[in-house]
Amino acid sequence: AQSVTQLDSQVPVFEEAPVELRCNYSSSVSVYLFWYVQYPNQGLQLLLKYLSGSTLVKGINGFEAEFNKSQTSFHLRKPSVHISDTAEYFCAVIRNQGGKLIFGQGTELSVKP
Amino acid sequence: DTEVTQTPKHLVMGMTNKKSLKCEQHMGHRAMYWYKQKAKKPPELMFVYSYEKLSINESVPSRFSPECPNSSLLNLHLHALQPEDSALYLCASSQVLVSTDTQYFGPGTRLTVL
Numbered sequence: 001a002q003s004v005t006q007l008d009s010q011v012p013v014f015e016e017a018p019v020e021l022r023c024n025y026s027s028s029v030s031v032y033l034f035w036y037v038q039y040p041n042q043g044l045q046l047l048l049k050y051l052s053g054s055t056l057v058k059g060i061n062g063f064e065a066e067f068n069k070s071q072t073s074f075h076l077r078k079p080s081v082h083i084s085d086t087a088e089y090f091c092a093v094i095r096n097q098g099g100k101l102i103f104g105q106g107t108e109l110s111v112k113p
Numbered sequence: 114d115t116e117v118t119q120t121p122k123h124l125v126m127g128m129t130n131k132k133s134l135k136c137e138q139h140m141g142h143r144a145m146y147w148y149k150q151k152a153k154k155p156p157e158l159m160f161v162y163s164y165e166k167l168s169i170n171e172s173v174p175s176r177f178s179p180e181c182p183n184s185s186l187l188n189l190h191l192h193a194l195q196p197e198d199s200a201l202y203l204c205a206s207s208q209v210l211v212s213t214d215t216q217y218f219g220p221g222t223r224l225t226v227l
Contacts, residue, residue, distance in 0.1 A: 032212050032213060036218075041220075043117070043119075043203055043205075043218035043219050043221050044203070044205075044218040045218070046215050046216075046217075049215065051213050090155055090156075094212045095212060096212050096213075100158045100161075100169065100171070101158065101216065103155030103156055103157075104155060105154070105155055106153075106154075106155055
């Protein structure tokens with residue numbers, strides 16, 4: 001079975017500061033990894049995904065993530081956050097042989113002026 | 114156009130009511146999903162349709178009945194719900210049912226069961 005752990009439930013940060021949202025996964029098989037963002041009262045939007053190839057993945061809105069197979073991590077980073085980045089962020093995993101998307105518990109990013 | 118639309122935005126219903134949630138996409142996607150999201154929790158998969166056929170049912174109670182009348186439309190029929198079924202119901206779609214495909218989510222229907 002696969003599982004995802006998001007290590008921080010809340011991350012407060014000041015505007016223009018860098019941020020890292022941490023995600024660890026466990027799986028006995030190869031998986032694909034995703035980061036989704038959910039703005040208040042909205043659905044989820046894909047930020048980026050790792051399927052294969054380069055371990056550094058660039059996404060929308062200036063976010064990037066690094067896949068680290070040895071540490072089974074897929075941390076999300078942004079060098080300078082904006083107020084508009086305030087949202088809930090979900091890391092997710094799916095087996096590459098098919099299956100359902102398993103989400104982590106989410107990290108609430110709160111950007112303060 | 115990567116839009117998935119859901120109606121209604123909000124729904125309040127009693128435990129004896131019958132209601133339906135509607136989801137629509139015009140991206141030509143052939144896989145469609147229903148998720149349930151409780152407050153401050155991640156989405157949980159309920160059903161998956163692939164080419165208008167039910168492919169995955171995550172042991173959802175029979176008071177939730179999905180329907181996929183055509184490739185663009187997905188319904189969720191609700192009957193005799195319980196207050197604990199109050200949640201945000203999200204619809205999603207992807208090109209086909211493969212792991213690499215991005216799932217595109219709608220804004221959700223916020224359901225309150227009294």
